[in-house]
Amino acid sequence: MPDLAIETQHLRRRFGEKLAVADLSITVKRGEVFGFLGPNGAGKTTSLKMLLGLIPPTAGRGALLGRPIGDRRARARVGFLPEHFRFQDWLTGREFLHFHGRLYGLSGHALEQKADALITRMDLQDAASRAIKGYSKGMTQRIGLAQALLNDPEIVFLDEPTSGLDPLGRLLVRDVIHELKAGGTSVFLNSHLLGEVEATCDRVVFMKQGRVVHELDMTAQVSGLEVDLRVEGANDALLSEHAELLSRDGPLARVRVAHEDALPALAAALVREGAKLYAMTPHRRSLEATFLEVMGEDQRPG
Amino acid sequence: MNAFVTIVHLTLHEAARRRILVATLIGALAFLILYATGFHFIAADVQGNATQSALKKRLLLNFFTLAGLYASHFLTLLTAVLLPLDTLAGEIASGVVQTVASKPVRRSTIVLGKWFAYCIVVVGYLMVVAGGVLLVARTMGGFVPPGLVTGLPLMAFEAIVLVSVTIAAGAHLTTVTTGVFAFGLYGLAFIGGWVEQIGTIAGNKSAQNVGTVASLIMPSESLWHRASYYMQPSIMRELVVSPFSAPSLPSMAMVWWAVGYVVVALVLGMRGFGKRAL
Numbered sequence: 001m002p003d004l005a006i007e008t009q010h011l012r013r014r015f016g017e018k019l020a021v022a023d024l025s026i027t028v029k030r031g032e033v034f035g036f037l038g039p040n041g042a043g044k045t046t047s048l049k050m051l052l053g054l055i056p057p058t059a060g061r062g063a064l065l066g067r068p069i070g071d072r073r074a075r076a077r078v079g080f081l082p083e084h085f086r087f088q089d090w091l092t093g094r095e096f097l098h099f100h101g102r103l104y105g106l107s108g109h110a111l112e113q114k115a116d117a118l119i120t121r122m123d124l125q126d127a128a129s130r131a132i133k134g135y136s137k138g139m140t141q142r143i144g145l146a147q148a149l150l151n152d153p154e155i156v157f158l159d160e161p162t163s164g165l166d167p168l169g170r171l172l173v174r175d176v177i178h179e180l181k182a183g184g185t186s187v188f189l190n191s192h193l194l195g196e197v198e199a200t201c202d203r204v205v206f207m208k209q210g211r212v213v214h215e216l217d218m219t220a221q222v223s224g225l226e227v228d229l230r231v232e233g234a235n236d237a238l239l240s241e242h243a244e245l246l247s248r249d250g251p252l253a254r255v256r257v258a259h260e261d262a263l264p265a266l267a268a269a270l271v272r273e274g275a276k277l278y279a280m281t282p283h284r285r286s287l288e289a290t291f292l293e294v295m296g297e298d299q300r301p302g
Numbered sequence: 303m304n305a306f307v308t309i310v311h312l313t314l315h316e317a318a319r320r321r322i323l324v325a326t327l328i329g330a331l332a333f334l335i336l337y338a339t340g341f342h343f344i345a346a347d348v349q350g351n352a353t354q355s356a357l358k359k360r361l362l363l364n365f366f367t368l369a370g371l372y373a374s375h376f377l378t379l380l381t382a383v384l385l386p387l388d389t390l391a392g393e394i395a396s397g398v399v400q401t402v403a404s405k406p407v408r409r410s411t412i413v414l415g416k417w418f419a420y421c422i423v424v425v426g427y428l429m430v431v432a433g434g435v436l437l438v439a440r441t442m443g444g445f446v447p448p449g450l451v452t453g454l455p456l457m458a459f460e461a462i463v464l465v466s467v468t469i470a471a472g473a474h475l476t477t478v479t480t481g482v483f484a485f486g487l488y489g490l491a492f493i494g495g496w497v498e499q500i501g502t503i504a505g506n507k508s509a510q511n512v513g514t515v516a517s518l519i520m521p522s523e524s525l526w527h528r529a530s531y532y533m534q535p536s537i538m539r540e541l542v543v544s545p546f547s548a549p550s551l552p553s554m555a556m557v558w559w560a561v562g563y564v565v566v567a568l569v570l571g572m573r574g575f576g577k578r579a580l
Contacts, residue, residue, distance in 0.1 A: 015579070052404045055579040076406035086397040088312065090319045102308040103405035147401060 005030045005155045005186040006051060008062030008069075013046050013055060020046040022210035024060070028203075030154070033177060033187045035201035035218075037194070037287075039295060043210040044190045045083060048159055051188070052080055065154055076104060079148035079156040083163075083190075085140045089133035093124055093143045096132055097150060104151040111150075118146035122172075138169040145176060155186040162196055174199055194287040204287070206294045214294040216287075225260055226283040229253045234275035242269045254283070305407040309415025310422075317385060317423045326381045326427065333377065334434040337370050338442065345443040363445040364534050370435035371447075371533065375457055375526050378428040382464035383484045386420040390472035390571075391480050394580060403580050410572040417469045417568060424461045432457065449532030456529035459560065463522045464488065466564045470571030473578065487520040495523035517552065521560040524552035 006028035013021045021043040028034045038044050049055040051062065053070035067074040087096060097115035101107075106114065119128045122142035127135060132143060141161065148156055158177075162170040170193075177187050177200045191197050197204055198218070206214040227243070230251050239245045243255035243266055257266060260282060270277050317323055344366055348359045390413070393399040403409060432454060439445045447453075467487060471480040494516020501509025517524040531551050 013579075049400075049580070054400055054404055056577060072406040072408065075404060078404070080401065080404045082397060082400045082404075084397055087401060088316065088398060090316065095315075099308060099312050100401065100405065103305060103402065103407055105304060105406065107304070144401075 003030055004028065004063070004066075005032070006034075006062070006064055006188070008051070009060055011047070011050055011057045011060035011062050013043075013050060014058045019210055021050065021057075024050070024062075024212065026205055026212060028155075028186055028188060030186055031181065031184045033181050033189065033200050033202045035197040035204040036188065036190045036207065037192065037197060037204055037291065038207035039192065042207045044192075044207055045159055047207070048157055048188065048190050052078065052157060076151065077154045079151065079153035081141075081144045081148045081156070081158045081161055083159040085137070085144045087132055087140070087144060087147070089135075089140075090131055092131055093119065093128040093135070093139075093146075096143060097146055100147045101150045106150065114150055115146075118149055122146045138165055141165060141169055142172065145173070149176075153185060155188060156180055157188045157190070159190045160192070161189070162191070162193055170196065194291055198287045206291065208295055214290075216290060224256045224258050225262075226254060226256050227263065227266075228279070228281040228283050229255060229270075229277070230279040231270060232276040232278070234270055234273065234277075238270070238273055238275065242266050251278070305405075305411050306415050306418075309402075309407070309412055310419045313389065313416045313419030314423065316389065317419065320385060322384050323381075323423070323427075326377065326384070327430070330374075330377055330427070330431045330434070333373060334431070334438065337373070337435060338438045341366060341370075341438050341442045348443070360445070360535065363439065363443045364447055367435065367439040367443075367445060367447050368530060368534060370439065371432055371453075371457070371530070372526075374428065374431040374435055375460065375529075377431055378424060378457070378461045379464050379488060379522070381427050382420075382424045382461045383468050383481065383488070385423060386416065386465055386468045387472065387481050387484075388477040389416050389420065390469060390575060391475060391477040392472075394578065395476065399580055409576045413469065413473060413568070413572045413575050417466065417571070420465045420469065421462050424465055425458045428454075428458055428461055447533045448535060453529040453533035456525050456532075456557070459557075460522045460525035460529070463520075463525065463560055463564055463567075466567040466571075467520075470567040470574070473571040473575035488522060490516050491520035491523035494519075495527055499527070517556060518559065521556055521563055524556045525560055528552045528557065 004027055006026065008024050008026055011021060011024040012019070024043075024047050036044050036047070046055060050057050051064055051069055053075060056070070062069040064071070064074045065077055088099070091099065094115060097118065098111060101111040101115060119125055122145060124139060124142055124146070127139055132140060135143065145161070148158075158173070161173045165173075174196065177189070180187050187200075189197065189201060201218050204216045204218055205212050206216070224244070226246065229239075231253060232251050236245055236248055239248075239253055239255055243257050243262075246254045246256055255266075257263065263280065263282065267277060267280060345363070348354065348362050390399075393402075399412075402412060436446070436450070439447070464484065468480060468484045471483045475483060494513045496513075497509050498513020498517065501507070501513055528551060
């Protein structure tokens, strides 16, 4: 089994005069949650569709799960939730999953079981026998997400899966991504919601005007992790004992720890010493700051 | 094969919930009621008139039956264009096709599955409407036109030609343009067919040639002319007494041309959809 889920070299796509993707050269490891960031019109969706075989590239080549992009056998092991969640909405939720399961080559009892399990996972038991056109946006997103997981995929592509959703809908997507990662599935997350990406991704690539301009490893902590605390009953000495104290302003303190893994121990120690801990917020250099820096001043809302 | 069956099933599902199908079925029902009423009075008149010869009675009933079949043919063609009009173009535009085309399914299978499903629906529609006309003629006038075994399959094939053109165009064009294209071709064939017939009656070779060229560009109307030729008694054909008599019988070669036409349309449709950015 190849250890790369995606590998592309100089993929390019032109629509008439417009160069939608100039050069896409990326690798995504198996089991990795990969974030694909960029402003609207940067070529994110076109890139994702090229990987899925929906848009033939003008030039370049790429491999998906060890097979050339567009290959049907690779597509059998892929899940995809498209942007805008437009589906055959005259079908009921259950019929929709059965049809798409059959397109994956599933059938019979196994398919019915899988569909029912996903309906339960997505909390759609009450809606499964109703036509999708009557669903709320969040429900449509969930049935679409279920559709993308029917075949227990090795990689799941999510194109703006949370845009326009309420916080519960976003949380569900986040949970599903965590579950997929825990199960060893790669996730390719196309998004411009930086908070989502920050909360889920192992690695992020920034795209600008059809090119990859920056790559960021979200798991690496070069010089420790800064954490904002809101705590009462803990003096500076106590804080300094367990972390490097950077600043202090009443109940608000900023400390630095070596790694994210040190956070539970810090919290436990503070509580053990009788301090009241109200909030603990890891303060990475925000993705937003990086995003704005990478995109530069010349970017305007797309 | 499994994917093909699934696409056919999904498309039949899609067609069944279309308002257009309901509308055309209601239209067909209204037509049949009107037709049955008209036939009732005509048949009563024909049968009650002792002075008319048996031949004339038969000709009148045949004429009226053919008129009914002509209307069935027209309604079916309308359905054959309107129903599959946005099955590809519309799903490409809305993005619905993305979840289907990203599955391990060949794009050609999607085109063929949709085509096959709409052929079933449209031929089924023809059977309902034409079947209704024949039932009316049989029960009210005791009349069954000749040549149905040849005529009805030709009418069904004509509908399949229209479905093929519409699906093929939908793989390349937007919904509205597809409709304009398919009806434009049908209009060309319609006018061409009549130019050819009139040219033949008038003995005008140029008019005949114009008609033949039109039929080559779109062979659907020729198939109807051939069908209607078989579905009338020989005396009616030779007398050239009705708009349904075909003084110039479109040849068998034209039928084979139409077969090739369907194949080429499907190949172009599959190629267009295969290369399309979805």
